[in-house]
Amino acid sequence: MTSEWQNASGELVFRDDWPEEPTPVLTEWLPDNEEPARPTMVVATVDESGAPDSRIQLLTAWDDHGFYFHTDTRSRKVAQLAHEPRVSFTVHLPAEAHQITVQGVAELADAAELEWAFAHRSAYLQQLAWQNTVEFASLPRLDRVSAWDAFAVDHVEGFTAPPTWTGYLVRPSRLTFWVGSTSTASRRVEYRRAAATGELSRSSWAVTQLAG
Numbered sequence: 001m002t003s004e005w006q007n008a009s010g011e012l013v014f015r016d017d018w019p020e021e022p023t024p025v026l027t028e029w030l031p032d033n034e035e036p037a038r039p040t041m042v043v044a045t046v047d048e049s050g051a052p053d054s055r056i057q058l059l060t061a062w063d064d065h066g067f068y069f070h071t072d073t074r075s076r077k078v079a080q081l082a083h084e085p086r087v088s089f090t091v092h093l094p095a096e097a098h099q100i101t102v103q104g105v106a107e108l109a110d111a112a113e114l115e116w117a118f119a120h121r122s123a124y125l126q127q128l129a130w131q132n133t134v135e136f137a138s139l140p141r142l143d144r145v146s147a148w149d150a151f152a153v154d155h156v157e158g159f160t161a162p163p164t165w166t167g168y169l170v171r172p173s174r175l176t177f178w179v180g181s182t183s184t185a186s187r188r189v190e191y192r193r194a195a196a197t198g199e200l201s202r203s204s205w206a207v208t209q210l211a212g
């Protein structure tokens with residue numbers, strides 16, 4: 001199998017042999033978890049009536065168990081995931097002409113992970129986690145600006161996570177890597193297993209090539 005892409009320095013990179021498990025590709029394609037600029041992804045869920053829903057989220061981190069994103073306990077997606085934990089998300093990495101699509105099952109992240117993730121959010125996003133309410137959103141603009149500034153002044157020492165801070169680990173059962181090319185057709189390489197168990201590096205994946 002051969003694919004090619006330009007890395008951040010503009011060099012053409014070739015991958016001839018796709019590994020038996022997806023972690024080497026994820027390591028190559030995604031920024032390190034400590035990198036402050038996070039990739040965005042569209043997370044799709046299913047609502048209580050069976051209708052699809054989606055929204056952009058930051059991909060907070062990934063590890064051998066799966067992928068992590070974080071949100072507010074009062075958000076629509078939290079109610080939807082309690083009802084139907086199966087989830088799909090797509091990360092678009094336009095600079096490299098890459099796309100990663102994942103299907104899996106979401107579970108609540110553990111307390112240590114939630115703490116790590118909040119500590120790695122920017123000060124703006126930490127404050128947003130406190131002030132992301134309907135009441136705040138309903139204020140006139142000037143009141144929203146002054147309430148925001150007053151809250152920041154009251155918390156110059158920094159923010160701890162509010163009780164509404166939550167997050168998910170998505171254990172994948174299918175990962176699809178899309179590779180664009182300016183010199184040949186785009187293509188995909190898919191990793192699939194029957195159950196969403198995590199343990200990404202365990203090489204029990206079926207690997208197949210697909211048209212782009």
Ligand SMILES: Cc1cc2nc3c(=O)[nH]c(=O)nc-3n(C[C@H](O)[C@H](O)[C@H](O)COP(=O)(O)O)c2cc1C
Nearest residue numbers: 040054055056057058059070071072075076077078
């Ligand atoms: C670039 C971008 C990044 C976002 N990142 C997050 C995020 O990491 N967590 C989050 O809860 N909302 C994030 N949002 C807001 C969500 O898209 C969404 O409006 C919010 O989570 C409520 O979604 P829901 O009502 O479908 O649950 C982001 C929006 C944008 C445009």
